[in-house]
Amino acid sequence: MYICVCNAVTERQIRALAEQGVRTVDEMxxxxxxxxxxxxxxxxxxxxxxxxxxxxxxLSFDVSVVNGINQPA
Ligand code: FES
Incomplete structure (x- = not known):
């Protein structure tokens, strides 16, 4: 289905761009x-x-591992 008639942009094309990382209409x-x-x-x-x-x-990580990296030897 066409969403943007002026530029022949379909809903499917918009969804595909979103999947590729497009976040705003300006970017699109x-x-x-x-x-x-x-x-x-x-x-x-x-x-x-x-x-x-x-x-x-x-994302999750073990904070104690990160803290251990910053401890003086
Ligand atoms: S329908 Fe006119 S700019 Fe999209």
Whole structure:
């Protein structure tokens, strides 16, 4: 489905860019022109980008290991 009619950008294309790391409509606009003409698609494009971000794994580490590195010998 076309989200940005002015620049022929589809929802699928927006989701693919989100998966590749595009985070804002401004970034996307530099790539495919989305939301750079009439702006009528801005809210929909933002919403699709927002809901298409890849899930991030929570990082965890052992603080005692980090503290041990900083201890004087
Ligand atoms: S519909 Fe996207 S800029 Fe016009």
């Amino acid at each position: 606009g530099l790539i495919n022109g989305c939301s750079t003409t009439c702006g009528g698609c801005l809210e929909d494009a933002e919403q699709i980008l927002k809901t298409s971000q890849p899930t991030r794994k929570k």
